[in-house]
Amino acid sequence: MSCFRLENVSYRYDKAPVLQGVDLSLEPGEILGLFGHNGAGKTTSIKLILGLMQPTQGKVSVLGGLAGDPQVTQHIGYLPENVMFYPQLTGREILKHFARLKGASLKQVPALLEQVGLEDAMDARTRTYSKGMRQRLGLAQALLGKPRLLMLDEPTVGLDPVATADLYRLLQGLRDEGAGIVLCSHVLPGVEPYIDRAAILTDGAVKASGNLGSLRQQAHMPVSVLLTPANGISSLEKVIDESATTGRMTKTGQGTLRVDVQPREKVALLETVMASGEVADVSIHQPSLEDIYVHFIGTGGLAHRGGR
Numbered sequence: 574m575s576c577f578r579l580e581n582v583s584y585r586y587d588k589a590p591v592l593q594g595v596d597l598s599l600e601p602g603e604i605l606g607l608f609g610h611n612g613a614g615k616t617t618s619i620k621l622i623l624g625l626m627q628p629t630q631g632k633v634s635v636l637g638g639l640a641g642d643p644q645v646t647q648h649i650g651y652l653p654e655n656v657m658f659y660p661q662l663t664g665r666e667i668l669k670h671f672a673r674l675k676g677a678s679l680k681q682v683p684a685l686l687e688q689v690g691l692e693d694a695m696d697a698r699t700r701t702y703s704k705g706m707r708q709r710l711g712l713a714q715a716l717l718g719k720p721r722l723l724m725l726d727e728p729t730v731g732l733d734p735v736a737t738a739d740l741y742r743l744l745q746g747l748r749d750e751g752a753g754i755v756l757c758s759h760v761l762p763g764v765e766p767y768i769d770r771a772a773i774l775t776d777g778a779v780k781a782s783g784n785l786g787s788l789r790q791q792a793h794m795p796v797s798v799l800l801t802p803a804n805g806i807s808s809l810e811k812v813i814d815e816s817a818t819t820g821r822m823t824k825t826g827q828g829t830l831r832v833d834v835q836p837r838e839k840v841a842l843l844e845t846v847m848a849s850g851e852v853a854d855v856s857i858h859q860p861s862l863e864d865i866y867v868h869f870i871g872t873g874g875l876a877h878r879g880g881r
C-alpha cells in the first residue's frame with residue numbers, strides 16, 4: 574500500500590491554477606525529496622495529502638484511504654514550514670499537549686525529546702528556545718505516535734550543519750523501519766546522500782522525478798572530466814582536439830583542463846587521453862542534485878517569485 578498517491582491532481586486557489594496534472598507517489602521505506610522554487614506548489618501538495626483541501630481535479634489517496642479521514646490522519650506526522658509554540662509552556666508540556674490531541678501515548682514524550690536533542694531543555698519555557706530548538710521540538714511533535722507517513726516542510730531551517738546531519742540520519746532510521754518520508758526543501762546542499770528519490774516541481778507540475786541516476790539520464794547533462802597534464806597543457810589540448818570527442822574543453826585556471834562530455838563519450842575520451850601519456854591525474858564530476866535542479870528549474874531565480 575502506497576503512503577500516498579496523487580493521480581492527475583490539479584488545484585486552483587480562486588482563479589489561479591497552482592497544481593496541474595500532478596502524478597506523484599511515495600512508498601513505505603522511501604525518502605522522497607520534493608524540491609521546487611518559491612510558489613512551485615510544494616506546500617499545496619502537502620495540504621492536499623493532509624486532506625486540508627480537496628483537489629479541483631484528480632485523486633489523492635493516502636495510506637490506502639482518503640486524505641483527511643481521521644483514521645488515516647492519525648498515522649501522519651507533519652512538520653509545517655513555520656513552527657510556533659505557546660511561549661509560556663515548556664517543551665515537555667507542549668509535546669504532551671500534542672500527544673493528547675493526536676491520541677498518542679504520553680510515555681514517549683521524554684524519549685522523543687531526547688531523540689531530537691532537547692533532553693537538557695525539555696523543562697525550559699519555549700520562549701527561551703533558539704530557532705533551531707523550536708525546529709527540533711516541531712520535529713518531535715511530527716514524530717509522535719510513530720507515523721507511517723512523515724511530511725517535513727523545510728525541516729532543516731534553523732538547524733546547524735551537525736543538527737542537520739543528525740536529522741537526516743534520524744530520518745534514515747525511520748525510513749529503514751518502514752516509514753515513508755517527504756522532505757520539502759529549497760536547501761539542496763547535503764541532502765543528496767539521504768534521499769532515495771527526488772521530484773522537481775516547477776510552476777505546479779512535476780518536471781522530473783526519480784533517483785539521482787535516473788534524473789541525470791533525464792537531464793542529459795554532461796559529465797566533467799578534469800585532466801591534469803603530465804607534460805604541458807598545450808600537448809594535452811592537442812590530444813583532445815584530435816580525439817573523436819564532441820565535448821567542450823576549457824582551461825580551469827589551475828593548470829588543468831576540463832572537458833564536458835556526454836556520458837556515452839566519457840570512456841572513449843578517457844581511453845584516448847590515458848593512451849597518449851599526456852595525463853598525470855584525472856577526476857570525474859557527475860552533475861550534482863543542485864546542478865540537476867538548476868537544469869530543470871532554469872536559472873530564473875527571482876523570476877519565480879511565488880505568485881503568478
Ligand SMILES: Nc1ncnc2c1ncn2[C@@H]1O[C@H](COP(=O)(O)OP(=O)(O)OP(=O)(O)O)[C@@H](O)[C@H]1O
Pocket residue numbers: 586587591609610611612613614615616617618654879880881
Ligand atoms: N491561500 C492562498 N490563496 C491564494 N493563493 C495561494 C494561497 N496559498 C498559496 N497560494 C499560491 O499558490 C502557489 C503555490 O504556493 P505553495 O505555498 O504551494 O508553494 P511552495 O512551493 O510551498 O512555495 P515556498 O517554497 O515559497 O513555500 C503560489 O503561487 C502561491 O502564491
